[in-house]
Amino acid sequence: MHIGEEIFKVMKEQGRTTVWLSRELGCARTVVYRIYERPSIDTALLLRISKLLNYNFFTYYNDFF
Numbered sequence: 001m002h003i004g005e006e007i008f009k010v011m012k013e014q015g016r017t018t019v020w021l022s023r024e025l026g027c028a029r030t031v032v033y034r035i036y037e038r039p040s041i042d043t044a045l046l047l048r049i050s051k052l053l054n055y056n057f058f059t060y061y062n063d064f065f
Contacts, residue, residue, distance in 0.1 A: 001060050003046065004038040010055050024052050 011021060022029045025048065035041065035049075050057050 002039045003041050003057065003060065004036040006057060006060060007041075007049055007053075008036045010053055010057075014053060014055075016053070021049070021052070025049075 011017075018029050018032050022032045025032065035045075041049075046057055
């Protein structure tokens with residue numbers, strides 16, 4: 001599982017853009033593009049993104065237990 005790819009996929013399904021996410025996170029678009037490339041992510045950042053997209057990305061990690 002590649003969390004950055006999953007974030008990108010959910011964003012596209014919701015019709016959101018990289019510009020929108022960068023604005024909501026308060027960072028540059030280049031930072032968001034780097035998030036998409038990450039195979040793992042800090043839990044605090046994942047929580048913020050989960051809340052913004054109203055999607056629980058943490059469920060992907062539940063499958064490992």
